[in-house]
Amino acid sequence: MDRLKKLENHSVFILRESYSRFKNLCMLWSIGKDSTVMLWLARKAFFGHVPFPLVHIDTHFKIKEMITYRDALVKKWHLDLIYGQNTKALKNKHTFPDNNTSRLECCRVLKTEALTNTLNGNWPRYRFNHKSQKYEKDINKEPYTGVIVGVRSDEEGSRSKERYFSPRDKNADWNVEDQPPEFWNQFKTDFAPGTHVRIHPLLDWTELDIWEYIKYENISVVPLYFDNGKKKRYRSLGCWPCTKPVDSDAKDLSDIIKELKTGKFTNIAERSGRDQDKEDGGGLEELRKNGYM
Amino acid sequence: MKKTNNRDLRLAVVGHVDHGKSTILGRLLADTHSLPDGKLEFVKMTCRRNSKPFEYAFLLDALKDEQAQGITIDAARIFFNTKKRKYTIMDAPGHIEFLKNMVTGASNADAAFLVIDAEEGIKENSKRHGYLLSMLGIKQVTIVINKMDLVDYSEKVFKKIKKGYGEFLKEINIKPLSYLPVSGIEGDNIAKTSRNMKWYKGKTLLKTLDEFNSPDLPINKPLRIPVQDIYKFTKDGDNRRIIAGRIESGKIKSGDSIIFLPSGKKTIIKTIEYFNGNKNNKDIASNSTGFTIEEQIYVKRGQIAVKIDEKKPFVSTVFKANIFWLGKNPIKQGNEYDIKLGTAKVRAIIKKINKVIDASTLSKQKKRMIERNDTAEVIFELKNEIAFDTIDEISETARFVIIDGYEICGGGIIIESIKDKNEKIRKKVLLRDEKWITSDISQKERAVNYNQKSQLILITGKKGSGRKLLARDLEKDLFNKGKYVYYMGMGNVLYGVDSDIKVPSNMNKREEHIRRLAEIAYLMMDSGIILIVTALELNKNDINLIKTITETDNIVSIWTGKTISTDIVPDIQFKNIDKATIESIKNVLKEKNLMFDPE
Numbered sequence: 045m046d047r048l049k050k051l052e053n054h055s056v057f058i059l060r061e062s063y064s065r066f067k068n069l070c071m072l073w074s075i076g077k078d079s080t081v082m083l084w085l086a087r088k089a090f091f092g093h094v095p096f097p098l099v100h101i102d103t104h105f106k107i108k109e110m111i112t113y114r115d116a117l118v119k120k121w122h123l124d125l126i127y128g129q130n131t132k133a134l135k136n137k138h139t140f141p142d143n144n145t146s147r148l149e150c151c152r153v154l155k156t157e158a159l160t161n162t163l164n165g166n167w168p169r170y171r172f173n174h175k176s177q178k179y180e181k182d183i184n185k186e187p188y189t190g191v192i193v194g195v196r197s198d199e200e201g202s203r204s205k206e207r208y209f210s211p212r213d214k215n216a217d218w219n220v221e222d223q224p225p226e227f228w229n230q231f232k233t234d235f236a237p238g239t240h241v242r243i244h245p246l247l248d249w250t251e252l253d254i255w256e257y258i259k260y261e262n263i264s265v266v267p268l269y270f271d272n273g274k275k276k277r278y279r280s281l282g283c284w285p286c287t288k289p290v291d292s293d294a295k296d297l298s299d300i301i302k303e304l305k306t307g308k309f310t311n312i313a314e315r316s317g318r319d320q321d322k323e324d325g326g327g328l329e330e331l332r333k334n335g336y337m
Numbered sequence: 338m339k340k341t342n343n344r345d346l347r348l349a350v351v352g353h354v355d356h357g358k359s360t361i362l363g364r365l366l367a368d369t370h371s372l373p374d375g376k377l378e379f380v381k382m383t384c385r386r387n388s389k390p391f392e393y394a395f396l397l398d399a400l401k402d403e404q405a406q407g408i409t410i411d412a413a414r415i416f417f418n419t420k421k422r423k424y425t426i427m428d429a430p431g432h433i434e435f436l437k438n439m440v441t442g443a444s445n446a447d448a449a450f451l452v453i454d455a456e457e458g459i460k461e462n463s464k465r466h467g468y469l470l471s472m473l474g475i476k477q478v479t480i481v482i483n484k485m486d487l488v489d490y491s492e493k494v495f496k497k498i499k500k501g502y503g504e505f506l507k508e509i510n511i512k513p514l515s516y517l518p519v520s521g522i523e524g525d526n527i528a529k530t531s532r533n534m535k536w537y538k539g540k541t542l543l544k545t546l547d548e549f550n551s552p553d554l555p556i557n558k559p560l561r562i563p564v565q566d567i568y569k570f571t572k573d574g575d576n577r578r579i580i581a582g583r584i585e586s587g588k589i590k591s592g593d594s595i596i597f598l599p600s601g602k603k604t605i606i607k608t609i610e611y612f613n614g615n616k617n618n619k620d621i622a623s624n625s626t627g628f629t630i631e632e633q634i635y636v637k638r639g640q641i642a643v644k645i646d647e648k649k650p651f652v653s654t655v656f657k658a659n660i661f662w663l664g665k666n667p668i669k670q671g672n673e674y675d676i677k678l679g680t681a682k683v684r685a686i687i688k689k690i691n692k693v694i695d696a697s698t699l700s701k702q703k704k705r706m707i708e709r710n711d712t713a714e715v716i717f718e719l720k721n722e723i724a725f726d727t728i729d730e731i732s733e734t735a736r737f738v739i740i741d742g743y744e745i746c747g748g749g750i751i752i753e754s755i756k757d758k759n760e761k762i763r764k765k766v767l768l769r770d771e772k773w774i775t776s777d778i779s780q781k782e783r784a785v786n787y788n789q790k791s792q793l794i795l796i797t798g799k800k801g802s803g804r805k806l807l808a809r810d811l812e813k814d815l816f817n818k819g820k821y822v823y824y825m826g827m828g829n830v831l832y833g834v835d836s837d838i839k840v841p842s843n844m845n846k847r848e849e850h851i852r853r854l855a856e857i858a859y860l861m862m863d864s865g866i867i868l869i870v871t872a873l874e875l876n877k878n879d880i881n882l883i884k885t886i887t888e889t890d891n892i893v894s895i896w897t898g899k900t901i902s903t904d905i906v907p908d909i910q911f912k913n914i915d916k917a918t919i920e921s922i923k924n925v926l927k928e929k930n931l932m933f934d935p936e
Contacts, residue, residue: 047344047345047423049624050345050623053583053623053624053625054625056625057565057583057625060565060566060581060625061565063566064565064566064638064680087612087613088612088613088614089581089625090568090570090612091568091570091575091577091579091610091611091612091627092575092612093570093572093575095570122572122573197414197416198414198416207441223438223441224437224744224745225437225438225440225441225663225745225748226441226444226745227440227441227444227445227473227738227748228444228736228738228748229583230677230737230738230745231745232743232744232745234675234740234742234743234744235743236743247414248414248425250416261613
């Protein structure tokens with residue numbers, strides 16, 4: 045059977061299982077290609093609808109085109125979008141671009157901390173109002189108990205050990221040593237009060253699968269992934285101070301797929317343009333234990 | 338997209354701890370130039386930093402604490418391509434403590450390598466993993482005998498292990514595809530044929546891998562779709578009521594006659610629904626599908642859609658299963674768990690432990706409880722009936738997991754359906770449903786029109802406890818509120834419908850009396866009415882029988898009087914009947930969402 049069809053059907057099954065089992069469910073949308081494919085899969089699963097909110101953590105340092113693309117898609121597909129931010133750290137300039145922290149510390153503060161506090165409802169959430177066409181402070185402060193995240197296991201070592209349904213404790217901690225068993229399409233959907241579950245529908249997808257699927261389904265992605273005319277493009281998207289474009293003249297989806305299959309990127313890790321990965325061996329896993337995506 | 342590039346296979350690598358699973362895989366990736374440049378550099382750098390010599394196994398053990406301990410804790414997914422196809426490889430841990438991770442890693446595999454250390458020989462988990470592979474349903478297994486370099490590439494050692502392990506596999510009905518001598522560290526017979534073992538005429542590991550078959554999908558078996566959810570997204574004027582689920586076996590197209598089990602409700606598939614997909618109104622096994630139906634019958638998660646003209650699954654509350662147990666607390670006879678089979682979740686009692694098997698030695702033990710990492714043959718009794726198959730028929734709907742509290746703690750395969758008390762009656766009910774003449778007015782339309790859900794209120798208790806008086810008062814109260822309600826006493830049935838079997842004080846006919854009462858209740862509920870029934874001292878069996886026949890959850894049982902004289906567990910008990918009684922019944926109906934909400 046066609047690999048993409050198999051992946052799509054399995055992801056759809058996981059998304060439907062989440063929707064059926066979790067009352068307070070949300071999906072993290074980073075605007076990147078992976079979570080955009082995941083958003084598309086949600087529309088597949090629910091026949092054109094996305095019956096839960098999308099949560100975006102805005103570090104304030106995202107590449108500008110990402111936010112433009114986000115808001116355009118929210119309007120076009122009538123998406124229920126919520127964003128959260130670490131306003132305190134930004135105000136105190138406790139960030140790497142302000143020269144006050146290391147890269148990893150910056151990730152911890154602007155992403156992990158903002159994420160934890162947006163999900164549990166401790167910090168304000170801003171929800172897009174389709175009538176006024178503006179972001180407004182959300183009155184709903186209920187914690188999300190099911191959080192759908194678009195990680196892939198081929199991204200880096202620690203992600204290859206993830207479960208499809210991965211429990212996190214009250215402090216959003218991930219206990220790598222003691223994960224629940226998962227077999228025969230049965231997942232951990234029962235959980236103690238105060239804990240929540242991360243759901244990973246894209247675990248089995250590779251970078252190449254993602255691009256082939258985007259092409260097959262004709263899904264629109266941020267133009268940053270393509271050669272901007274200066275023979276540079278982004279392979280992985282993040283904050284501008286830590287994400288570098290790669291040298292490439294791939295202008296469209298076919299070029300990208302060709303480049304991944306046979307070109308110079310066949311044997312180069314996807315996140316090689318992400319500087320925070322290089323600061324410490326295993327640093328990402330430390331962040332993931334604390335709730336980093 | 339070229340077709341050959343899109344085939345893929347999931348492989349599990351299992352075996353005892355330290356027998357070299359990760360080394361073999363690391364070597365395979367390196368020798369086939371399959372590593373992303375970054376990964377090899379990263380691992381080599383980490384080794385230098387920690388002043389450790391580089392090992393192939395480190396490539397897979399990407400986690401910090403794993404490298405410190407030198408064992409695989411969790412199954413890691415590795416993506417790998419050959420010229421023939423794509424692979425997802427699950428490197429399962431060999432340590433006994435991480436058996437649940439081994440199960441996780443191996444459960445979805447299409448094929449497996451079971452690794453045995455040539456020097457150390459067959460160990461506990463060599464056997465345990467072999468047994469679990471068979472329970473998990475993995476049919477293609479090759480036994481890889483590793484570390485041949487440590488035994489001077491001796492054919493004698495290879496043959497001895499092959500013989501010993503072969504005898505073990507024979508006992509559990511597994512026939513391995515082949516036995517393969519390798520050295521992960523030296524690279525013998527991994528990607529290239531070894532010059533050190535000229536006596537071996539078989540294939541390399543890489544070649545063996547490419548020759549595993551992609552398993553066939555069960556398209557030609559009877560249809561099974563466990564209902565996952567029912568969607569009615571009204572946003573943007575969407576009126577579709579879509580039943581969603583994964584096709585576990587068989588195929589569907591619009592126009593197919595189907596029934597939902599265990600409820601027995603039948604209908605016809607109207608459309609197959611897609612988003613941005615093909616619209617040919619057909620679908621096949623392994624797809625997550627969605628469809629609309631002709632009649633607006635009541636369908637819920639956990640039921641299985643099957644075709645009327647194909648072999649149907651069993652429906653029962655009792656079955657025999659082989660299970661493996663990963664929980665910390667042992668299973669004892671009489672323990673209660675939740676089991677999940679397909680999308681159905683049901684409370685289950687361990688009725689009997691037939692035998693406990695030590696999976697590593699396969700010796701039957703006289704143990705009375707099932708401990709962690711044991712396997713056993715068990716009889717389960719469920720609180721509610723479900724639809725299922727046996728493992729030799731359709732494996733997808735014969736597998737279940739056992740949940741203790743919040744955790745999945747074990748798994749099982751059903752080997753035999755056991756008839757329960759209601760078996761005969763259930764057959765009659767299924768035939769009744771199949772032959773049922775459907776009205777053009779749906780249950781929901783009636784509910785909306787009458788502003789009520791049809792339901793059955795059973796009032797029971799000892800003689801003289803005030804059952805009939807309560808029933809009459811309740812009927813009048815609901816009637817005055819504009820509800821369509823009817824009170825029917827057992828006496829209304831005994832001398833009319835039951836006149837042919839009415840023999841004074843003949844309890845042998847009790848079941849038939851109850852069956853007829855329930856059939857009448859079913860008819861009246863189908864008409865949309867709220868039915869109040871009074872009967873003397875109903876017991877648990879009676880209630881189960883009524884549930885089987887009326888096929889509804891909309892039943893409330895009420896016991897009147899201070900002491901309950903049967904084994905019934907009523908929804909409500911009234912020790913005294915007073916003015917507040919009727920209000921509290923109505924409150925219970927509201928709480929159960931049975932009263933005024935038609936949906």
